[in-house]
Amino acid sequence: MSTEPPMVKAVLEVARRQLGEVGPAALSLRSIAREVGVVPSALYRYLPGREAILTELIRTGYDRLGSAVEEAEATIARQDVRGRWIAVWTATRAWAVAHPHEYALLYGTPVAGYQAPQQTIAPATRVVLTLARIAAAAPVASLHGTANATVLADAEAVIAQLPALGLDADRVGVAEVLAVIESWTLLFGAISFELFGHLRGSMNHGEEYLEHLAHATADRLGL
Amino acid sequence: MSTEPPMVKAVLEVARRQLGEVGPAALSLRSIAREVGVVPSALYRYLPGREAILTELIRTGYDRLGSAVEEAEATIARQDVRGRWIAVWTATRAWAVAHPHEYALLYGTPVAGYQAPQQTIAPATRVVLTLARIAAAAPVASLHGTANATVLADAEAVIAQLPALGLDADRVGVAEVLAVIESWTLLFGAISFELFGHLRGSMNHGEEYLEHLAHATADRLGL
DNA sequence: TGTACATCAGTGAACGCGCGTTCACTGATGTAC
DNA sequence: TGTACATCAGTGAACGCGCGTTCACTGATGTAC
Numbered sequence: 001m002s003t004e005p006p007m008v009k010a011v012l013e014v015a016r017r018q019l020g021e022v023g024p025a026a027l028s029l030r031s032i033a034r035e036v037g038v039v040p041s042a043l044y045r046y047l048p049g050r051e052a053i054l055t056e057l058i059r060t061g062y063d064r065l066g067s068a069v070e071e072a073e074a075t076i077a078r079q080d081v082r083g084r085w086i087a088v089w090t091a092t093r094a095w096a097v098a099h100p101h102e103y104a105l106l107y108g109t110p111v112a113g114y115q116a117p118q119q120t121i122a123p124a125t126r127v128v129l130t131l132a133r134i135a136a137a138a139p140v141a142s143l144h145g146t147a148n149a150t151v152l153a154d155a156e157a158v159i160a161q162l163p164a165l166g167l168d169a170d171r172v173g174v175a176e177v178l179a180v181i182e183s184w185t186l187l188f189g190a191i192s193f194e195l196f197g198h199l200r201g202s203m204n205h206g207e208e209y210l211e212h213l214a215h216a217t218a219d220r221l222g223l
Numbered sequence: 224m225s226t227e228p229p230m231v232k233a234v235l236e237v238a239r240r241q242l243g244e245v246g247p248a249a250l251s252l253r254s255i256a257r258e259v260g261v262v263p264s265a266l267y268r269y270l271p272g273r274e275a276i277l278t279e280l281i282r283t284g285y286d287r288l289g290s291a292v293e294e295a296e297a298t299i300a301r302q303d304v305r306g307r308w309i310a311v312w313t314a315t316r317a318w319a320v321a322h323p324h325e326y327a328l329l330y331g332t333p334v335a336g337y338q339a340p341q342q343t344i345a346p347a348t349r350v351v352l353t354l355a356r357i358a359a360a361a362p363v364a365s366l367h368g369t370a371n372a373t374v375l376a377d378a379e380a381v382i383a384q385l386p387a388l389g390l391d392a393d394r395v396g397v398a399e400v401l402a403v404i405e406s407w408t409l410l411f412g413a414i415s416f417e418l419f420g421h422l423r424g425s426m427n428h429g430e431e432y433l434e435h436l437a438h439a440t441a442d443r444l445g446l
Numbered sequence: 447t448g449t450a451c452a453t454c455a456g457t458g459a460a461c462g463c464g465c466g467t468t469c470a471c472t473g474a475t476g477t478a479c
Numbered sequence: 480t481g482t483a484c485a486t487c488a489g490t491g492a493a494c495g496c497g498c499g500t501t502c503a504c505t506g507a508t509g510t511a512c
Binding site for chain 1: 246247248249327330331332333344347369370371373374377381384401404405408409411412413415416419420421422424425426427428431432434435436438439442
Binding site: 039041045 | 455456458
Protein backbone atom coordinates (compact mmCIF):
# COMPACT_ATOMS: atom_id res chain seq x y z
CA MET A 1 0.00 0.00 0.00
CA SER A 2 2.65 2.42 1.13
CA THR A 3 4.80 2.47 -2.00
CA GLU A 4 2.81 0.79 -4.68
CA PRO A 5 3.93 1.34 -8.25
CA PRO A 6 1.52 3.63 -10.10
CA MET A 7 0.33 0.83 -12.36
CA VAL A 8 -0.81 -1.22 -9.36
CA LYS A 9 -2.60 1.81 -8.00
CA ALA A 10 -4.32 2.39 -11.31
CA VAL A 11 -5.38 -1.24 -11.55
CA LEU A 12 -6.86 -1.22 -8.07
CA GLU A 13 -8.65 2.05 -8.66
CA VAL A 14 -10.25 0.75 -11.81
CA ALA A 15 -11.00 -2.58 -10.15
CA ARG A 16 -12.76 -0.82 -7.29
CA ARG A 17 -14.75 1.31 -9.71
CA GLN A 18 -15.81 -1.73 -11.70
CA LEU A 19 -16.64 -3.60 -8.52
CA GLY A 20 -19.13 -0.83 -7.84
CA GLU A 21 -20.88 -1.71 -11.08
CA VAL A 22 -20.91 -5.46 -11.33
CA GLY A 23 -20.24 -7.08 -7.98
CA PRO A 24 -17.34 -9.30 -6.94
CA ALA A 25 -18.18 -12.46 -8.87
CA ALA A 26 -18.33 -10.66 -12.20
CA LEU A 27 -15.18 -8.63 -11.66
CA SER A 28 -12.92 -9.57 -14.54
CA LEU A 29 -9.25 -9.09 -15.10
CA ARG A 30 -9.76 -8.55 -18.81
CA SER A 31 -12.29 -5.81 -18.26
CA ILE A 32 -10.00 -4.09 -15.77
CA ALA A 33 -7.13 -4.23 -18.24
CA ARG A 34 -9.39 -2.84 -20.92
CA GLU A 35 -10.26 0.19 -18.83
CA VAL A 36 -6.70 0.71 -17.68
CA GLY A 37 -5.84 0.77 -21.38
CA VAL A 38 -3.56 -2.19 -21.45
CA VAL A 39 -3.59 -5.72 -22.73
CA PRO A 40 -4.76 -8.34 -20.18
CA SER A 41 -1.46 -10.16 -19.95
CA ALA A 42 0.26 -6.91 -19.00
CA LEU A 43 -1.32 -7.08 -15.54
CA TYR A 44 0.67 -10.20 -14.76
CA ARG A 45 3.78 -8.08 -14.52
CA TYR A 46 2.28 -6.41 -11.46
CA LEU A 47 -0.06 -8.92 -9.89
CA PRO A 48 -0.03 -12.72 -9.83
CA GLY A 49 -3.61 -12.95 -11.05
CA ARG A 50 -7.24 -12.17 -10.50
CA GLU A 51 -7.36 -13.49 -6.97
CA ALA A 52 -4.64 -11.06 -5.88
CA ILE A 53 -6.77 -8.19 -7.10
CA LEU A 54 -9.66 -9.37 -4.94
CA THR A 55 -7.38 -9.75 -1.95
CA GLU A 56 -6.12 -6.21 -2.35
CA LEU A 57 -9.65 -4.88 -2.76
CA ILE A 58 -10.70 -6.59 0.44
CA ARG A 59 -7.74 -5.39 2.43
CA THR A 60 -8.00 -1.80 1.27
CA GLY A 61 -11.77 -1.97 1.63
CA TYR A 62 -11.53 -2.75 5.33
CA ASP A 63 -9.04 0.04 5.65
CA ARG A 64 -11.18 2.54 3.80
CA LEU A 65 -14.20 1.68 5.93
CA GLY A 66 -12.10 1.75 9.08
CA SER A 67 -10.65 5.14 8.23
CA ALA A 68 -14.01 6.64 7.36
CA VAL A 69 -15.46 5.45 10.65
CA GLU A 70 -12.50 6.49 12.77
CA GLU A 71 -12.45 9.92 11.18
CA ALA A 72 -16.14 10.47 11.80
CA GLU A 73 -15.75 9.34 15.37
CA ALA A 74 -12.77 11.61 15.90
CA THR A 75 -14.78 14.74 15.15
CA ILE A 76 -16.97 14.21 18.22
CA ALA A 77 -15.92 15.69 21.54
CA ARG A 78 -14.12 13.02 23.58
CA GLN A 79 -16.37 13.36 26.59
CA ASP A 80 -19.51 12.93 24.46
CA VAL A 81 -19.31 9.18 24.67
CA ARG A 82 -22.82 8.55 23.42
CA GLY A 83 -22.26 10.90 20.50
CA ARG A 84 -19.13 9.00 19.53
CA TRP A 85 -21.04 5.71 19.65
CA ILE A 86 -23.79 7.08 17.42
CA ALA A 87 -21.20 8.49 15.05
CA VAL A 88 -19.65 5.06 14.52
CA TRP A 89 -23.03 3.56 13.65
CA THR A 90 -23.97 6.38 11.34
CA ALA A 91 -20.61 6.51 9.58
CA THR A 92 -20.52 2.77 9.05
CA ARG A 93 -23.92 2.78 7.41
CA ALA A 94 -23.10 5.87 5.37
CA TRP A 95 -20.00 4.22 3.97
CA ALA A 96 -21.91 1.03 3.20
CA VAL A 97 -24.68 2.89 1.42
CA ALA A 98 -22.13 4.91 -0.56
CA HIS A 99 -20.17 1.79 -1.55
CA PRO A 100 -22.68 -1.06 -1.63
CA HIS A 101 -20.65 -3.46 -3.76
CA GLU A 102 -17.52 -2.87 -1.78
CA TYR A 103 -19.54 -3.44 1.38
CA ALA A 104 -20.90 -6.65 -0.09
CA LEU A 105 -17.38 -7.77 -0.89
CA LEU A 106 -16.42 -7.36 2.77
CA TYR A 107 -19.59 -8.42 4.57
CA GLY A 108 -21.68 -10.32 2.04
CA THR A 109 -21.25 -13.84 0.81
CA PRO A 110 -17.54 -14.69 0.69
CA VAL A 111 -16.23 -15.04 -2.85
CA ALA A 112 -16.42 -18.73 -3.77
CA GLY A 113 -13.23 -20.63 -3.23
CA TYR A 114 -11.64 -17.57 -1.79
CA GLN A 115 -9.96 -17.77 1.60
CA ALA A 116 -9.30 -14.51 3.41
CA PRO A 117 -5.55 -14.24 3.80
CA GLN A 118 -3.84 -13.29 7.04
CA GLN A 119 -3.18 -9.73 5.96
CA THR A 120 -6.86 -8.87 5.84
CA ILE A 121 -7.53 -9.72 9.47
CA ALA A 122 -6.15 -6.68 11.26
CA PRO A 123 -7.89 -4.06 9.10
CA ALA A 124 -11.14 -5.98 9.51
CA THR A 125 -11.22 -5.28 13.24
CA ARG A 126 -11.06 -1.50 13.08
CA VAL A 127 -14.77 -0.81 13.46
CA VAL A 128 -15.37 -3.17 16.34
CA LEU A 129 -12.25 -1.90 18.04
CA THR A 130 -13.56 1.63 17.76
CA LEU A 131 -16.78 0.52 19.40
CA ALA A 132 -14.79 -1.21 22.10
CA ARG A 133 -12.68 1.87 22.75
CA ILE A 134 -15.80 3.97 23.24
CA ALA A 135 -17.38 1.46 25.56
CA ALA A 136 -14.18 1.24 27.55
CA ALA A 137 -14.09 5.03 27.89
CA ALA A 138 -17.57 5.17 29.35
CA PRO A 139 -18.34 5.13 33.04
CA VAL A 140 -18.74 1.50 34.00
CA ALA A 141 -22.34 0.43 33.74
CA SER A 142 -23.54 -2.50 35.73
CA LEU A 143 -24.23 -4.92 32.92
CA HIS A 144 -25.85 -8.15 33.94
CA GLY A 145 -24.80 -11.05 31.79
CA THR A 146 -26.07 -14.60 31.86
CA ALA A 147 -23.81 -16.21 29.33
CA ASN A 148 -22.98 -19.88 29.31
CA ALA A 149 -19.51 -21.14 30.14
CA THR A 150 -18.32 -21.53 26.56
CA VAL A 151 -19.29 -18.01 25.67
CA LEU A 152 -17.68 -16.70 28.83
CA ALA A 153 -14.44 -18.43 27.91
CA ASP A 154 -14.48 -16.90 24.46
CA ALA A 155 -15.11 -13.49 25.97
CA GLU A 156 -12.24 -13.94 28.39
CA ALA A 157 -9.97 -14.86 25.50
CA VAL A 158 -10.99 -11.67 23.75
CA ILE A 159 -10.11 -9.65 26.84
CA ALA A 160 -6.72 -11.29 26.89
CA GLN A 161 -6.10 -10.08 23.33
CA LEU A 162 -7.06 -6.48 23.99
CA PRO A 163 -3.73 -5.14 25.29
CA ALA A 164 -1.98 -6.37 22.14
CA LEU A 165 -4.51 -4.35 20.15
CA GLY A 166 -3.67 -1.19 22.05
CA LEU A 167 -6.73 -1.22 24.25
CA ASP A 168 -6.58 -0.79 27.99
CA ALA A 169 -8.46 -3.78 29.33
CA ASP A 170 -8.40 -2.90 32.99
CA ARG A 171 -11.99 -1.74 33.16
CA VAL A 172 -13.32 -4.24 30.64
CA GLY A 173 -15.24 -7.28 31.79
CA VAL A 174 -16.95 -10.09 29.93
CA ALA A 175 -20.28 -8.31 30.06
CA GLU A 176 -18.80 -5.30 28.27
CA VAL A 177 -17.10 -7.48 25.67
CA LEU A 178 -20.30 -9.35 24.98
CA ALA A 179 -22.29 -6.15 24.74
CA VAL A 180 -19.85 -4.63 22.27
CA ILE A 181 -19.70 -7.72 20.07
CA GLU A 182 -23.47 -8.00 20.13
CA SER A 183 -23.78 -4.36 19.11
CA TRP A 184 -21.24 -4.85 16.36
CA THR A 185 -23.15 -7.87 15.10
CA LEU A 186 -26.40 -5.93 15.18
CA LEU A 187 -24.83 -2.97 13.38
CA PHE A 188 -23.66 -5.02 10.43
CA GLY A 189 -26.72 -7.23 10.55
CA ALA A 190 -28.94 -4.19 10.18
CA ILE A 191 -26.85 -2.70 7.36
CA SER A 192 -26.84 -6.00 5.49
CA PHE A 193 -30.57 -6.42 6.01
CA GLU A 194 -31.16 -2.94 4.62
CA LEU A 195 -28.80 -3.22 1.66
CA PHE A 196 -29.86 -6.74 0.77
CA GLY A 197 -33.54 -5.83 0.87
CA HIS A 198 -34.80 -7.68 3.91
CA LEU A 199 -36.23 -4.63 5.67
CA ARG A 200 -38.28 -3.61 2.67
CA GLY A 201 -41.86 -3.55 3.80
CA SER A 202 -41.09 -3.04 7.47
CA MET A 203 -38.31 -0.61 8.38
CA ASN A 204 -38.31 1.34 5.15
CA HIS A 205 -36.17 4.18 6.42
CA GLY A 206 -32.75 2.69 6.90
CA GLU A 207 -30.97 5.76 8.14
CA GLU A 208 -33.49 6.51 10.86
CA TYR A 209 -33.78 2.87 11.82
CA LEU A 210 -30.05 2.55 12.23
CA GLU A 211 -29.99 5.65 14.39
CA HIS A 212 -32.70 4.13 16.50
CA LEU A 213 -30.64 0.97 16.96
CA ALA A 214 -27.58 3.04 17.79
CA HIS A 215 -29.50 4.77 20.56
CA ALA A 216 -31.06 1.56 21.80
CA THR A 217 -27.67 -0.13 22.13
CA ALA A 218 -26.17 2.98 23.71
CA ASP A 219 -28.94 2.90 26.28
CA ARG A 220 -28.25 -0.72 27.02
CA LEU A 221 -24.55 -0.04 27.47
CA GLY A 222 -25.30 2.91 29.70
CA LEU A 223 -23.46 5.38 27.45
CA MET B 224 -44.79 -26.35 -6.11
CA SER B 225 -47.92 -28.32 -5.48
CA THR B 226 -48.11 -30.18 -8.77
CA GLU B 227 -44.76 -29.73 -10.42
CA PRO B 228 -43.90 -32.14 -13.20
CA PRO B 229 -41.25 -34.65 -12.12
CA MET B 230 -38.68 -33.13 -14.45
CA VAL B 231 -38.98 -29.73 -12.77
CA LYS B 232 -38.63 -31.39 -9.39
CA ALA B 233 -35.54 -33.25 -10.54
CA VAL B 234 -34.00 -30.10 -11.95
CA LEU B 235 -34.57 -28.17 -8.74
CA GLU B 236 -33.23 -31.00 -6.61
CA VAL B 237 -30.06 -31.17 -8.63
CA ALA B 238 -29.80 -27.39 -8.72
CA ARG B 239 -30.08 -27.24 -4.94
CA ARG B 240 -27.45 -29.93 -4.57
CA GLN B 241 -25.07 -28.15 -6.88
CA LEU B 242 -25.76 -24.87 -5.16
CA GLY B 243 -24.42 -26.53 -2.04
CA GLU B 244 -21.14 -27.10 -3.82
CA VAL B 245 -20.42 -24.00 -5.82
CA GLY B 246 -22.49 -21.07 -4.63
CA PRO B 247 -25.14 -19.09 -6.50
CA ALA B 248 -22.95 -17.21 -8.95
CA ALA B 249 -21.37 -20.36 -10.32
CA LEU B 250 -24.60 -22.31 -10.58
CA SER B 251 -24.87 -23.25 -14.23
CA LEU B 252 -27.73 -24.50 -16.29
CA ARG B 253 -25.45 -26.71 -18.36
CA SER B 254 -24.03 -28.39 -15.30
CA ILE B 255 -27.50 -28.98 -13.91
CA ALA B 256 -28.61 -30.53 -17.20
CA ARG B 257 -25.52 -32.69 -17.20
CA GLU B 258 -26.32 -34.14 -13.80
CA VAL B 259 -29.99 -34.57 -14.60
CA GLY B 260 -28.80 -36.57 -17.60
CA VAL B 261 -30.26 -34.42 -20.29
CA VAL B 262 -29.04 -31.99 -22.92
CA PRO B 263 -29.00 -28.32 -21.80
CA SER B 264 -31.62 -27.14 -24.23
CA ALA B 265 -34.05 -29.73 -22.86
CA LEU B 266 -34.49 -27.66 -19.72
CA TYR B 267 -36.12 -24.90 -21.71
CA ARG B 268 -39.16 -27.08 -22.14
CA TYR B 269 -39.74 -26.79 -18.39
CA LEU B 270 -38.21 -23.50 -17.33
CA PRO B 271 -37.72 -20.22 -19.17
CA GLY B 272 -34.04 -20.06 -18.27
CA ARG B 273 -31.37 -19.90 -15.64
CA GLU B 274 -32.92 -17.03 -13.75
CA ALA B 275 -36.12 -18.99 -13.20
CA ILE B 276 -34.12 -21.73 -11.53
CA LEU B 277 -32.64 -19.22 -9.11
CA THR B 278 -36.06 -17.77 -8.39
CA GLU B 279 -37.43 -21.21 -7.59
CA LEU B 280 -34.44 -22.00 -5.39
CA ILE B 281 -34.97 -18.79 -3.44
CA ARG B 282 -38.67 -19.30 -3.00
CA THR B 283 -38.40 -22.90 -1.93
CA GLY B 284 -35.38 -21.99 0.20
CA TYR B 285 -37.38 -19.55 2.27
CA ASP B 286 -40.07 -22.17 2.58
CA ARG B 287 -37.68 -24.89 3.63
CA LEU B 288 -36.13 -22.66 6.26
CA GLY B 289 -39.55 -21.48 7.39
CA SER B 290 -40.84 -25.02 7.72
CA ALA B 291 -37.80 -26.21 9.61
CA VAL B 292 -38.10 -23.37 12.07
CA GLU B 293 -41.85 -23.66 12.50
CA GLU B 294 -41.59 -27.39 13.05
CA ALA B 295 -38.90 -26.98 15.69
CA GLU B 296 -40.93 -24.31 17.42
CA ALA B 297 -44.05 -26.46 17.34
CA THR B 298 -42.43 -29.21 19.40
CA ILE B 299 -42.12 -26.92 22.43
CA ALA B 300 -44.97 -26.72 24.93
CA ARG B 301 -47.14 -23.70 24.09
CA GLN B 302 -46.88 -22.16 27.54
CA ASP B 303 -43.06 -22.35 27.46
CA VAL B 304 -42.77 -19.05 25.67
CA ARG B 305 -39.09 -18.61 26.30
CA GLY B 306 -38.38 -22.15 25.13
CA ARG B 307 -40.21 -21.47 21.89
CA TRP B 308 -38.17 -18.30 21.37
CA ILE B 309 -34.91 -20.15 21.91
CA ALA B 310 -36.05 -22.94 19.61
CA VAL B 311 -36.55 -20.48 16.75
CA TRP B 312 -33.06 -19.11 17.18
CA THR B 313 -31.47 -22.53 17.44
CA ALA B 314 -33.39 -24.02 14.53
CA THR B 315 -32.63 -21.09 12.27
CA ARG B 316 -28.92 -21.38 12.89
CA ALA B 317 -29.00 -25.17 12.57
CA TRP B 318 -30.63 -24.91 9.17
CA ALA B 319 -28.13 -22.26 8.06
CA VAL B 320 -25.16 -24.33 9.18
CA ALA B 321 -26.57 -27.40 7.46
CA HIS B 322 -27.23 -25.51 4.21
CA PRO B 323 -24.65 -22.74 4.06
CA HIS B 324 -24.88 -22.04 0.35
CA GLU B 325 -28.64 -22.04 0.39
CA TYR B 326 -28.50 -19.69 3.36
CA ALA B 327 -26.10 -17.46 1.46
CA LEU B 328 -28.47 -17.43 -1.49
CA LEU B 329 -31.23 -16.13 0.76
CA TYR B 330 -29.37 -13.84 3.13
CA GLY B 331 -26.00 -13.14 1.54
CA THR B 332 -25.19 -10.79 -1.28
CA PRO B 333 -28.10 -10.70 -3.70
CA VAL B 334 -27.31 -12.34 -7.03
CA ALA B 335 -26.11 -9.60 -9.38
CA GLY B 336 -28.81 -8.19 -11.59
CA TYR B 337 -31.36 -10.35 -9.93
CA GLN B 338 -34.50 -8.74 -8.54
CA ALA B 339 -36.50 -10.73 -6.02
CA PRO B 340 -39.90 -11.35 -7.57
CA GLN B 341 -43.16 -10.84 -5.74
CA GLN B 342 -43.69 -14.53 -5.09
CA THR B 343 -40.64 -14.77 -2.83
CA ILE B 344 -41.85 -12.15 -0.35
CA ALA B 345 -44.42 -14.08 1.65
CA PRO B 346 -42.21 -17.14 2.34
CA ALA B 347 -39.42 -14.78 3.38
CA THR B 348 -41.39 -13.54 6.36
CA ARG B 349 -42.01 -16.87 8.03
CA VAL B 350 -39.20 -16.73 10.57
CA VAL B 351 -39.85 -13.19 11.73
CA LEU B 352 -43.56 -13.92 11.92
CA THR B 353 -42.84 -16.87 14.14
CA LEU B 354 -40.82 -14.64 16.40
CA ALA B 355 -43.64 -12.11 16.40
CA ARG B 356 -46.22 -14.75 17.26
CA ILE B 357 -44.18 -15.85 20.25
CA ALA B 358 -43.67 -12.32 21.47
CA ALA B 359 -47.37 -11.63 21.09
CA ALA B 360 -48.20 -14.72 23.13
CA ALA B 361 -46.07 -13.59 26.03
CA PRO B 362 -47.35 -11.62 28.96
CA VAL B 363 -46.98 -7.96 28.07
CA ALA B 364 -43.65 -6.63 29.24
CA SER B 365 -43.27 -2.93 29.79
CA LEU B 366 -40.83 -2.15 27.03
CA HIS B 367 -39.52 1.37 27.01
CA GLY B 368 -38.80 2.63 23.53
CA THR B 369 -37.27 5.91 22.50
CA ALA B 370 -37.57 5.68 18.75
CA ASN B 371 -37.70 8.69 16.46
CA ALA B 372 -40.87 9.65 14.63
CA THR B 373 -39.94 8.03 11.31
CA VAL B 374 -39.19 4.72 12.94
CA LEU B 375 -42.39 4.91 14.96
CA ALA B 376 -44.36 5.46 11.78
CA ASP B 377 -42.75 2.44 10.13
CA ALA B 378 -43.54 0.38 13.21
CA GLU B 379 -47.16 1.52 13.17
CA ALA B 380 -47.39 0.53 9.51
CA VAL B 381 -46.11 -2.91 10.41
CA ILE B 382 -48.76 -3.26 13.10
CA ALA B 383 -51.39 -2.34 10.53
CA GLN B 384 -50.23 -5.24 8.33
CA LEU B 385 -50.31 -7.83 11.07
CA PRO B 386 -54.00 -8.86 10.90
CA ALA B 387 -53.63 -9.60 7.18
CA LEU B 388 -50.77 -11.93 8.11
CA GLY B 389 -52.96 -13.82 10.55
CA LEU B 390 -51.52 -12.28 13.65
CA ASP B 391 -53.69 -10.82 16.38
CA ALA B 392 -52.35 -7.30 16.82
CA ASP B 393 -54.45 -6.27 19.79
CA ARG B 394 -51.71 -6.64 22.36
CA VAL B 395 -48.89 -5.52 20.06
CA GLY B 396 -47.42 -2.06 20.38
CA VAL B 397 -44.58 -0.30 18.60
CA ALA B 398 -42.12 -1.26 21.30
CA GLU B 399 -42.89 -4.95 20.77
CA VAL B 400 -42.62 -4.63 17.00
CA LEU B 401 -39.30 -2.87 17.25
CA ALA B 402 -37.98 -5.42 19.71
CA VAL B 403 -38.97 -8.32 17.47
CA ILE B 404 -37.49 -6.78 14.34
CA GLU B 405 -34.31 -5.95 16.20
CA SER B 406 -34.07 -9.52 17.46
CA TRP B 407 -34.69 -10.84 13.97
CA THR B 408 -31.96 -8.59 12.60
CA LEU B 409 -29.56 -9.72 15.31
CA LEU B 410 -30.40 -13.37 14.69
CA PHE B 411 -29.52 -13.26 11.02
CA GLY B 412 -26.68 -10.83 11.62
CA ALA B 413 -25.10 -13.29 14.01
CA ILE B 414 -25.59 -16.25 11.70
CA SER B 415 -24.13 -14.36 8.75
CA PHE B 416 -21.21 -13.19 10.85
CA GLU B 417 -20.52 -16.74 11.92
CA LEU B 418 -20.91 -18.34 8.49
CA PHE B 419 -19.02 -15.61 6.68
CA GLY B 420 -16.13 -15.78 9.11
CA HIS B 421 -16.35 -12.50 10.98
CA LEU B 422 -16.55 -14.03 14.43
CA ARG B 423 -13.43 -16.08 13.92
CA GLY B 424 -11.02 -15.03 16.63
CA SER B 425 -13.65 -13.79 19.03
CA MET B 426 -16.83 -15.83 19.40
CA ASN B 427 -15.45 -19.09 18.13
CA HIS B 428 -18.35 -21.22 19.31
CA GLY B 429 -21.23 -20.23 17.11
CA GLU B 430 -23.83 -22.51 18.56
CA GLU B 431 -23.25 -21.43 22.13
CA TYR B 432 -22.96 -17.79 21.15
CA LEU B 433 -26.26 -17.89 19.34
CA GLU B 434 -27.91 -19.49 22.33
CA HIS B 435 -26.52 -16.74 24.46
CA LEU B 436 -28.00 -14.11 22.15
CA ALA B 437 -31.32 -15.93 22.16
CA HIS B 438 -31.42 -15.78 25.94
CA ALA B 439 -30.28 -12.17 26.04
CA THR B 440 -33.02 -11.07 23.67
CA ALA B 441 -35.58 -13.19 25.51
CA ASP B 442 -34.57 -11.42 28.70
CA ARG B 443 -35.00 -8.06 27.08
CA LEU B 444 -38.45 -8.98 25.81
CA GLY B 445 -39.43 -10.30 29.20
CA LEU B 446 -40.16 -13.80 27.90
C1' DT C 447 29.89 11.99 -27.52
C1' DG C 448 29.05 7.65 -29.16
C1' DT C 449 28.29 2.76 -29.17
C1' DA C 450 26.93 -1.85 -27.18
C1' DC C 451 24.26 -3.94 -24.25
C1' DA C 452 20.78 -4.92 -20.55
C1' DT C 453 16.55 -3.93 -18.54
C1' DC C 454 11.83 -3.85 -18.60
C1' DA C 455 6.95 -2.33 -19.76
C1' DG C 456 3.78 -3.76 -22.58
C1' DT C 457 2.10 -6.53 -27.03
C1' DG C 458 -0.33 -9.99 -29.62
C1' DA C 459 -1.59 -14.32 -30.52
C1' DA C 460 -3.05 -18.38 -28.84
C1' DC C 461 -4.55 -22.15 -25.32
C1' DG C 462 -8.78 -24.37 -23.78
C1' DC C 463 -12.64 -23.49 -21.32
C1' DG C 464 -17.70 -23.20 -20.05
C1' DC C 465 -21.43 -20.40 -20.49
C1' DG C 466 -26.91 -19.29 -21.89
C1' DT C 467 -29.83 -19.58 -25.51
C1' DT C 468 -31.84 -20.68 -30.46
C1' DC C 469 -33.57 -23.78 -33.61
C1' DA C 470 -34.76 -27.34 -36.67
C1' DC C 471 -35.04 -32.07 -35.89
C1' DT C 472 -36.14 -37.09 -34.44
C1' DG C 473 -38.43 -40.69 -32.65
C1' DA C 474 -41.33 -42.61 -29.27
C1' DT C 475 -45.94 -42.49 -27.15
C1' DG C 476 -50.73 -41.70 -27.22
C1' DT C 477 -55.30 -40.85 -29.62
C1' DA C 478 -59.07 -41.24 -33.10
C1' DC C 479 -61.45 -43.61 -36.21
C1' DT D 480 -57.00 -54.97 -34.73
C1' DG D 481 -54.93 -51.82 -37.63
C1' DT D 482 -53.76 -47.47 -39.67
C1' DA D 483 -53.04 -42.28 -39.79
C1' DC D 484 -52.04 -38.66 -37.38
C1' DA D 485 -50.89 -35.44 -33.49
C1' DT D 486 -48.49 -34.61 -29.41
C1' DC D 487 -44.49 -34.00 -26.99
C1' DA D 488 -39.95 -35.08 -24.57
C1' DG D 489 -35.61 -34.69 -25.62
C1' DT D 490 -31.53 -34.26 -29.27
C1' DG D 491 -27.62 -32.18 -31.50
C1' DA D 492 -25.45 -28.70 -33.62
C1' DA D 493 -24.53 -24.16 -33.68
C1' DC D 494 -24.52 -19.00 -32.28
C1' DG D 495 -21.40 -15.66 -30.10
C1' DC D 496 -19.55 -14.68 -25.95
C1' DG D 497 -15.95 -13.53 -22.28
C1' DC D 498 -13.01 -15.60 -19.30
C1' DG D 499 -7.86 -16.45 -16.91
C1' DT D 500 -3.48 -17.53 -18.09
C1' DT D 501 0.93 -18.74 -21.03
C1' DC D 502 4.46 -17.40 -23.89
C1' DA D 503 7.60 -15.66 -27.18
C1' DC D 504 8.14 -11.17 -28.82
C1' DT D 505 9.12 -5.99 -29.66
C1' DG D 506 10.70 -1.69 -28.97
C1' DA D 507 11.71 2.00 -26.03
C1' DT D 508 14.49 3.58 -22.11
C1' DG D 509 18.44 3.52 -19.29
C1' DT D 510 23.35 2.20 -18.14
C1' DA D 511 28.38 1.27 -18.78
C1' DC D 512 32.38 2.08 -20.85
